[in-house]
Amino acid sequence: MKKLLLLTLAIAFTFSVNAQIETPxxxxxxxxxxxxxxxxxxxxxxxxxxxxxxxxxxxxxxxxxxxxxxxxxxxxxxxxxxxxxxxxxxxxxxxxxxxxxxxxxxxxxxxxxxxxxxxxxxxxxxxxxxxxxxxxxxxxxxxxxxxxxxxxxxxxxxxxxxxxxxxxxxxxxxxxxTKVTSSIDRVMNGPSANDYYAAAVYYLEEGKDINKAKEWIDKSMSLTETPRFWQLRKKSLIYAAAGDKKGAIEAAKKSLAAAKEAGNDDYVKMNTDSLKEWGAM
Structure with missing residues (x-):
């Protein structure tokens, strides 16, 4: 009986604590x-x-x-x-x-x-x-x-x-x-280097038309004054996937040199491993 009374009181207390009256x-x-x-x-x-x-x-x-x-x-x-x-x-x-x-x-x-x-x-x-x-x-x-x-x-x-x-x-x-004019200029001038690069990388990673990816990465590189090591790395992988080992090796060597200059050990290793795989080292 005592336990039942305590349980009833506990439930009543919990309800009183949680109950809230909402007014406008x-x-x-x-x-x-x-x-x-x-x-x-x-x-x-x-x-x-x-x-x-x-x-x-x-x-x-x-x-x-x-x-x-x-x-x-x-x-x-x-x-x-x-x-x-x-x-x-x-x-x-x-x-x-x-x-x-x-x-x-x-x-x-x-x-x-x-x-x-x-x-x-x-x-x-x-x-x-x-x-x-x-x-x-x-x-x-x-x-x-x-x-x-x-x-x-x-x-x-x-x-x-x-x-x-x-x-x-x-x-x-x-x-x-200003925003509309900028948008018009951007669209009328055609895709940017970054647009071509993003499209090429997407096609590579999703296993889509690799020759189209190669075309786009080349266009991106042609519009980029100084391609960075990570961009050159993607170019080498796209060329390799397209069966152009010579082009892949050339791009990987450029990426390796740029990665060394930037002090990026991860890309140094990735390029070194690929060059060994492709028989260039």
Missing amino acids: QSSPASKLEQRVGLTDVTLEYSRPGVKGRAIFGDLVPYDKLWRAGANKNTMVTFSDDVTIDGQTLKAGSYAIFVKPMKGSWEVFFYTDTNNWGNPQNWDDAKVAVKTTVKTYEVPFNVETYTIDVNQISNSGAALEFIWEKTYAAVPFTVPTD
């Missing part, structure tokens, strides 16, 4: 992912409500730093370098802080994203970009704080902030033209 957050978390041109923009923030309160100039005081949301830092991530107010903001993640003023906001992109609220010790060196934008009064009440990516074009967009009756936007541009 007063400022629910939100995550927005948006592609602008060829750049990915991700916003993560919490969304407080007005709830009958006066917001800017009251709940959120003027001329004081605000975390641009609730709970953990509001955070934006750009997959490419972007331009804000003529300043380059490097690809990466940033906390957004705002200093609201009458008629305008100062907006800060801060490199330290691991704060709950404002940083305990603000560091100007961590401000990657600072800009000032105008605010506008909207003719209706926006109950839930919202940040969005709007005004989207191939070359840019705007981070838009709207809450209660206040609207502000931070325009930014993205390097779409």
